[in-house]
Amino acid sequence: MNGVPHLQYILLAVLATLASACRASQDTSEPGPSSPSIVLILVDDMGYGDLSCYGQSRWKTPNLDRLAAAGVRLTDFYSAQAVCSASRAALLTGCYPNRLHIAGALGPRSKVGLHPDETTIAELCKARGYATAIYGKWHLGDAPNLLPTRQGFDEWCGIPYSNDMWPLHPDLVRLPPESDARKRGYPPLPLYENGAIIDPEITPDEQKGLTKLFTDRACAFIEKHSEHPFFVYVPFPMPHVPLFVSPQFEYTSGAGLYGDVIQEIDASVGRIVERIDSLGLGARTLIIFTSDNGPWLSYGNHAGTTGGLREGKGTSWEGGVRAPFVARWTGRLPAGKVIRTPAMTIDLLPTIAAFIGAEGDHAPRIDGSDLSRLLTDGADPSLDDRALAFYYNANDLEAVRMGQWKLVLPHQYRTLAGDAGKDGSPGPYKQVRSGLELYDLLTDPLESDDVADAHPEVLARFQPVLERFRADLGDDLTKRQGSGRREAGRSQPVEGTK
Ligand code: MG
Numbered sequence: 001m002n003g004v005p006h007l008q009y010i011l012l013a014v015l016a017t018l019a020s021a022c023r024a025s026q027d028t029s030e031p032g033p034s035s036p037s038i039v040l041i042l043v044d045d046m047g048y049g050d051l052s053c054y055g056q057s058r059w060k061t062p063n064l065d066r067l068a069a070a071g072v073r074l075t076d077f078y079s080a081q082a083v084c085s086a087s088r089a090a091l092l093t094g095c096y097p098n099r100l101h102i103a104g105a106l107g108p109r110s111k112v113g114l115h116p117d118e119t120t121i122a123e124l125c126k127a128r129g130y131a132t133a134i135y136g137k138w139h140l141g142d143a144p145n146l147l148p149t150r151q152g153f154d155e156w157c158g159i160p161y162s163n164d165m166w167p168l169h170p171d172l173v174r175l176p177p178e179s180d181a182r183k184r185g186y187p188p189l190p191l192y193e194n195g196a197i198i199d200p201e202i203t204p205d206e207q208k209g210l211t212k213l214f215t216d217r218a219c220a221f222i223e224k225h226s227e228h229p230f231f232v233y234v235p236f237p238m239p240h241v242p243l244f245v246s247p248q249f250e251y252t253s254g255a256g257l258y259g260d261v262i263q264e265i266d267a268s269v270g271r272i273v274e275r276i277d278s279l280g281l282g283a284r285t286l287i288i289f290t291s292d293n294g295p296w297l298s299y300g301n302h303a304g305t306t307g308g309l310r311e312g313k314g315t316s317w318e319g320g321v322r323a324p325f326v327a328r329w330t331g332r333l334p335a336g337k338v339i340r341t342p343a344m345t346i347d348l349l350p351t352i353a354a355f356i357g358a359e360g361d362h363a364p365r366i367d368g369s370d371l372s373r374l375l376t377d378g379a380d381p382s383l384d385d386r387a388l389a390f391y392y393n394a395n396d397l398e399a400v401r402m403g404q405w406k407l408v409l410p411h412q413y414r415t416l417a418g419d420a421g422k423d424g425s426p427g428p429y430k431q432v433r434s435g436l437e438l439y440d441l442l443t444d445p446l447e448s449d450d451v452a453d454a455h456p457e458v459l460a461r462f463q464p465v466l467e468r469f470r471a472d473l474g475d476d477l478t479k480r481q482g483s484g485r486r487e488a489g490r491s492q493p494v495e496g497t498k
Contacts, residue, residue, distance in 0.1 A: 034284075035128065035130075035229045035284075035355075035356050035357065036229070036284050036285055036286045036329060036332075036355055036356065037130075037222075037225075037229045037230045037231065037232075037281065037284060037285040037286070038121075038125065038130075038230075038231045038232070038285070038286050038288070038352055038355075038356075039218075039222070039232050039234070039272060039276065039285060039286070039287045039288070040091075040121070040231070040232070040233045040234070040288050040348070041234045041235075041236070041269060041272070041287070041288065041289045041290075042088075042091065042136075042233070042234070042235040042236070042290060042291065042292055043235075043236050043238065043239065043265055043289075043290075043291045043292070044084065044137065044162075044235070044236060044237055044238060044239065044240035044291070044292055045239055045240045045241075045291070045292070045293060045294070045295055045296050045303070045304065045313055046239055046262070046265075046291035046295070046304050046323075046324065047291075047294050047295035047303070047304030047305045047306045047307065047312070047319070048291075048294060048305075048306050048307045048309055048318075048319065048322045048323060048324060049304070049305040049306050049307025049308065049309070050239075050262055050291075050295075050304040050305055050324070051064050051065065051068075051266075051324050051326075052064075052065050053065040053068045053069075053073060053324075053326070054073075054307055054324050055307050056305065056307075058253075058255040058259060059253040059254070059255045059259035059262055059263060060253075060263075060266075061262060061263075061266040062266065062270075063266045063267060063269050063270030063273065064266050064269055064289060064324075064326060066270075066273075067269065067273060067287065067289065067326050067328050068326045068328075068336075069335065069336050070328050070330065070335050070336070071287070071326060071327050071328030071329065071333050071334075071335060071336075071337075072326070072327050072328075072333050072334060072337045072338070072339055072375055072378070073324075073325070073326050073337070073338050073339070074325040074326075074327075074338075074339050074340075074341075074343055075338060075339070075340050076322065076340055076341065076342040076343070076441070077290065077322065077323055077324070077325035077342075077343050077344070078321045078322055078323065078342070078343070078344040078345070078388060078390075078401075079091075079290075079291070079292055079293045079294075079321050079322075079323050079344070079345055080096055080097060080321075080344055080345050080346050080390075081096075081097050081098075081103075081293070081321070081390070081391060081392060082293040082294055082312075082313050082314055082315055082316065082320035082321050082392065083103075083104055083105050083293060083313065083314060083392075084105040084139050084161075084162055084240075084292055084293070085097075085102055085103070085104060085105050085106045085139050085140060085161075086098075086102050086103050086104060087292040087293050087345065088138075088139050088140055088235070088292060089102035089114055089140060090344075090345045090346050091121075091292070091345040091346075091348060092114070092120040092121055092122070092140070092151075092233075092349070093114070093118050093119065093120060093121075093349060093362075093363070093366065094346050094347070094348070094349030094350050094362060094363075094366035094367060094368040095118070095346060095363070095365075095366050095367050095368075096346060096367045096389060096391060096473060097391070098391045098394075098395045098473055098474070098485065099365075099367065099473055099484060099485055099486060100114065100115065100118060100485075100486055100488060101485060101486065101487055101488035102114060102140070102488055103393065103394050103395070104393075105139070105161070105162060106139060106140070106141060106142070106161060107161065107165060107186075108142060108160070108161060108165055108186060108187055109142065109143075109187075109491075110141055110142060110143070110161075110491065111143075111490065111491050112141065112488040112489060112490060112491070113140050113141015113142070113143060113146035113488065113489045113491065114140040114141055114146065114151060114488070114489055115486065115487060115488055115489035116145065116146070116150055116151065116489050117489075118151075118363060118486075118489075119349075119361070119362040119363045120151045120152045120349075121152075121231065121233070121348065121349050121352055122134070122148070122151060122152030122153045122231060122233065123151065123152030124152075124349065124352065124353055124356070124358050124361055124362060125152070125229075125230075125231035125352070125356065125358075126152045126154070126231075127358065127361060128229075128356055128357070128358050128361075129228075129229070130228075130229045130230055130231045130356075131154060131221075131224075131225045131228060131229075131230040131231070132152055132153050132154045132155070132230070132231045132232075132233075133153060133154060133155040133156065133217075133218075133221045133230070133231075133232045133233070134148045134153045134155070134156045134158060134232075134233045134234075134235065135156070135157050135158055135213075135214040135215075135217040135218050135221070135232070135233075135234050136158045136159075136214045136233075136234055136235035136236050136237060137158055137159050137160075137161070137162065137163070137235045137236070137237045138156070138158060138159070138160050138161070138235070139160070139161045139162065139235075141489055141491065142160035142161055143491030143492060144195060144492070145489070145491065145492040146489050146491060147160070147192070147195055149194050149195050153233070155194060155221065156192060156193070156194055156195075157191075157192065157193050157194075157213070157214070157217050158191070158192060158214065158235075158237075159189060159190070159191060159192070159202070159210075159237060160190065160192060162237070162240055163189065163207060163210070163237040163238075163240055163242065163244075164240065164241055164242055165186045165189065166186050166187075166188060166189035166202070167182075167185060167186055167187070167188065168204070168242070169185065169186055170242075170424060170425050170426060171185075172185040172186065188200060188201035188202070189201070189202045190202065191206075204242075204244070207242070207244040208244045208245060208246055208247065209246060210236075210237055210238075210244065211236055211237075211238055211244075211245070211246065211261075211264050211265065211268055212246050212264075212268070214234060214236060214268075215234075215268040215271055215272060218232050218234045218272055219271060219272060219275045222272070222275050222276060222279065222281070223275060223279065226279045226281060229284075229356075231352075234272070235292075236265060236268070238261050238264070238265060239258060239261045239262060239265065239304060240296070241296060241299050241302050241303075241424060241426075242302075242424055243257050243258060243261050243302050243424070244261075245257065245260045245261050245263075245264050246264055248264075249261075249263050249264040249267070256301055257301075257302065258301060258302055258303070258304065262304075269289060272287075273287060273328075282328075282330035282331075283329075283330045283331045283332075285329065285330075286327065286328075286329040286332075286333075286352075286355060287327065287328045287329070288325070288326075288327045288348070289324070289325070289326045289327070290323050290324060290325045290326075290345070291323040291324055292323075293313045293314075293320060293321065293323070294306055294309070294311075294312045294313045294319045294320045294321065294322065294323070295312045295313060295319070296312065296313045296314075296426075297311070297312035297313070297319075297416060297420060298416060298420055298421055298426040298427045298428070298429055299420065299421050299424070299425075299426050299427075300419070300420030300421045300422045300426075300427060301420075301422055301423065302421070302422075302423065302424055303420070306318070306319035306322075308446055309322055309445065309446060309447075310446055310447040310448070311413070311415060314392075314413075314414055315392070315413045315414060315415075316390035316391075316392050316398040316399045316408075316411075316413070317408075317413070317447060318406075318441070318445060318446070318447055321390055323345075325343070327375060329375075332376055333375050333376055334376075334377075334378050337378045339374060339375075339378060339379075341374055341379070341380065341383050341384060342383070342386070342388060342401055342403075343369075343371055343374065343383070344368065344388050345368075346366070346367045346368035347368040347369050347370070347371045348368065348371075349362060349366065349368055350362070350366065350368045350369060350370040350371075351368075351370050351371040351372050351375070353370070354370045354372040355372055365484060369382075369383060369386060371383070384403060385402060385403040386402070387400055387401070387402045387465045387468075387469075388400065388401045388402075389469045389473070391473070391475075392411075392413075393476065394476060395473070395474050395475065395476045395482070395485075396411055396475065396476050396477045397409060397466070397469055397470065397473075397475040397477060397478070398411045398413070398434075398477075400462060400465060400466065400469070401441070402461070402462065402465060404440055404441055404442035404443075405438060405439070405440060405441070405455075405458055405462075406438070406439045406441050406447070407436075407437075407438055407458075407459070407462045407466075408434050408435075408436070408437040408438070408439070408447075409434075409436060409466075409477065410433065410434060410435055410436055410477070411433070411434055411477060412431050412432070412433050412434075413431070413432060413433075413434060414429040414430070414431055414432075415429065415430060415432050416428075416429060416430075417429055417430035435450075435452075436452055436459075437450040437452055438450060438451050438452035438455055438458060438459065439451065470482065471483065472484040473485060
């Protein structure tokens with residue numbers, strides 16, 4: 001035997017090593033074989049008590065109940081802020097919305113939106129080679145430079161902001177047609193396909209079809225990309241008022257229009273899950289379902305239910321911020337597990353980053369924690385006593401949850417002033433004030449028994465936490481600026497126009 005075979009072997013070994021290194025380097029931009037696809041379904045203003053698996057008895061949600069039975073259900077999951085745009089900014093970036101200077105619900109022609117430099121879940125996935133899409137409501141800036149196709153989504157079909165921001169808003173239609181206030185009101189609601197408007201004026205009849213349209217598009221996208229990892233975000237505009245439902249679901253719940261709308265959402269989730277399962281993708285797809293904030297209680301029979309939790313949308317009480325959360329990933333997440341550890345929408349980006357191998361690919365400073373261990377093992381002690389902040393308005397620190405405790409800081413909030421509205425018209429709110437209050441959410445999730453006086457030692461534990469949030473994120477209620485806030489994105493005029 002001469003030395004040539006050895007040389008061949010050495011050459012082969014070197015080539016194999018090079019090929020392996022090459023694959024490894026590709027892995028930083030290409031999804032690996034175990035990278036899961038992600039389906040993130042967000043509903044709008046659905047209450048904590050609106051699903052059967054969270055106690056609803058007036059209507060049924062069999063598809064979401066099945067999803068929970070085959071996966072995990074969180075009892076103490078929170079929206080980062082109880083209003084549309086702020087909530088969505090947190091969901092997509094892993095940051096408290098006030099860190100990004102996103103507050104409230106942005107209106108048409110908003111001058112601000114999510115800064116294009118912030119990293120969204122879509123960008124995180126896209127950088128790993130995922131196909132990405134959003135079918136539904138964006139609400140993070142409607143200027144051309146702030147639309148979802150500029151924030152990591154390959155495809156978008158949907159509306160730029162809430163479905164009540166149109167000339168038929170109840171506050172506008174009650175005004176005389178020729179009044180200046182009505183003329184200055186909302187412009188027609190457009191439907192977008194990617195960066196272009198494909199329907200400049202969505203009609204009430206067309207609103208009835210939006211849930212089906214977005215479900216159809218999500219199913220088609222999943223089928224088209226079944227051979228390759230994908231991220232599809234489905235932010236349904238429903239059950240935000242004005243309520244609309246497909247003719248197929250009218251009068252199906254026996255519980256009025258709101259119940260019918262929930263029936264259609266539930267069936268739509270069922271269609272998406274069925275498509276994933278029929279394509280054999282269940283074991284490599286993480287499906288997440290949650291809501292952007294609690295029910296808009298002033299709309300009465302057109303609002304959801306909190307399951308008894310205090311107050312609703314637009315407040316930092318549990319009824320405003322606690323949301324249903326169901327996730328399934330066949331074979332990876334335990335089936336039928338109920339998890340009571342507090343978690344928040346800010347956790348979704350770092351969690352998805354961990355699952356797809358993209359840790360650290362996001363902005364240098366985010367607020368959420370990785371829930372991957374919590375979701376796969378059903379517990380993660382490192383998260384048990386974590387502090388979660390509830391800001392509202394521009395930058396008011398209204399409450400903080402830590403473990404079983406929730407500290408409510410003195411602030412003004414809205415509550416119903418008498419009867420709620422009916423059949424699409426809102427009832428009035430009034431402003432009232434809270435004191436410095438402490439609730440034990442383990443024994444008192446309804447926030448009915450203020451135990452601040454009985455637990456000075458707990459109040460003392462909160463003090464350094466409050467200082468940490470105020471120093472970093474500021475607090476208008478105590479007139480603090482905060483050093484860690486970043487700028488919102490600014491709308492840029494389209495070239496050739498003013
Ligand atoms: Mg909402």
